[in-house]
Amino acid sequence: MPEVTDPLLDLVRRHREPVVAQTIRSTVAAVIAYVVALVLSSQPAPLTAPLTALIVVQVTLFATLTTSMRRVNAVVVGVIIAIGFSSMVGLSWWSLGLTILASLVIGRFVRAGEFVPEVAISAMLVLGVARVTETALDRVLETLIGAVVGLLFNVLFVPPVWVQPASEAIEGLAGRMRGLLMSLSEEVHGHTSVAEAAERLHEARRLDHDIVQVDAALRRAEESLRLNPRVKEGMLSRVVLRTGLDTLEIAAVVLRTLTRTLTDLARARTEEPLFAPEIAAGLSELFVHMSRSIESFAVLITSQVSASAEEAEEQLVRELDASLGSREVVAHLLLDGVQEHPRQWQLHGALLAEIDRILDELEVEKRSTRLVEELDRQSREQREKYPLVDKLRGRLRLGRE
Incomplete structure (x- = not known):
């Protein structure tokens, strides 16, 4: 019943x-x-x-x-x-x-x-x-x-802080990107039809719609942090989530380009596998590590507990190191293959460049630098926009000291 x-x-x-x-x-x-x-x-x-x-x-x-x-x-x-x-x-x-x-x-x-x-x-x-x-x-x-x-x-009756729904939306976006990379790790083995490669391309393009929805959830979360007496570090939370979403958005755009490159390879190799077996194995391993890197990155930017954030950062560093190692193996194999059979060499180069761009965006030190720069920029804008409030805060700090 x-x-x-x-x-x-x-x-x-x-x-x-x-x-x-x-x-x-x-x-x-x-x-x-x-x-x-x-x-x-x-x-x-x-x-x-x-x-x-x-x-x-x-x-x-x-x-x-x-x-x-x-x-x-x-x-x-x-x-x-x-x-x-x-x-x-x-x-x-x-x-x-x-x-x-x-x-x-x-x-x-x-x-x-x-x-x-x-x-x-x-x-x-x-x-x-x-x-x-x-x-x-x-x-x-x-x-x-x-x-x-x-x-x-x-x-x-202060409205709720909508950070948790925004965090869940970001994790959902990262999960869909992870799923796409896992699908790519399976499809590089053996023969891939143009229809199968095109389906992955359409899946990557649908990420644009997901990003719009996540952005709306994040805007609502950013507003809920402003002037909210429940929140002490509102600017830090806003900047962490916003810069994190910006990184995932760039990675999603590059991922769409990567699927387009694989689709072009499928059109050029309709009667044969996309890659030789050893190259396919290396790419499969690389895509798996990249998918885990994106998942760890999402956990890192949405973690509210410092211990969870540290664990996610350590996991991200390990997966990025593993991705870079797999990338070097794939690069050497692709180079040897191009020298022996120089067909579609430009697509091989494009594939490596797109992989490099995604890994570079997820890099921990780059994220930290971007976070500090954004915090400095927003703090400077707040001081310029509300100079009297900034002077009052300075006097209060001096009084406490």
Whole structure:
């Protein structure tokens, strides 16, 4: 008998997922905003307050703060425009058109962002009533109530830190790259048809879509670390994950080029194996070590515990050393083969160059250098963007010393 699943129970089990958390938090905040607006507003149904809270409450505290500021800004600007037009011309078809045009243009100048249409909506709603001033004040008040409730809700009930989903997405991407390399390690043996080689090429191209999804998860994680009181080393976590994903993205691009090279070899050798048996054995071993290197690299950049990170780094160093050793063996075998049978020698050279590029991107010292450079760059940008905050931090450090 098939198991019957309760949608509510399923929702509870998935409460840590971003979409589920956003749904629950937005609903609660909107209801609270409506109750508060019923007490403070003169309107019988102050729906602008829950609407604002619904828009303002985001999955991260940083997004909530920026969204609330843009939303209030858009409503206030629209109300001011409506008051100005109503006092001069009143409501007609041409004044309505001028109001909408002015609202959309001014909304761009005041940097309302995605709430530019909200400027025009607020202006039209206020312009279309008889008691302009009273309606305008009510709309501003309800908007402020919704924004404040939404902001306080995320301050008191801080949204989760979405680092773990981003880490899992990165590990999933690395797992798919590892699987592709393992498939290549099997296909280099014996004869490989063009269709089989092309399938690996299409699989490598599908990694582009995976990278887009991982990037979205990482952006959400980066936002959740900003202004979050739960996080002490937010910048370090953001930089480690971002630079790690950049490395995997470069490796994925080179891996796609590598599969294209193997596909070209398959087209040129339709009646014979891709490689001689000893070369195929060396390449197979090399691809296995490369797949383990990518897996170890993903574990390294997503490990939150120092012991796990050290173990992953040691594993990565071992696999990279083994990969370089296998690469040297394959290079000598390919060179001997080219000297004896110089067909498609350029594809052999391209294959080695692509392998070298992937191994170089995964190199531990290069990763450390890139990490330090990115931390320095972001720290410098923060100091230049917020000089007063930087001075205050300096004085606090001096006071503690």
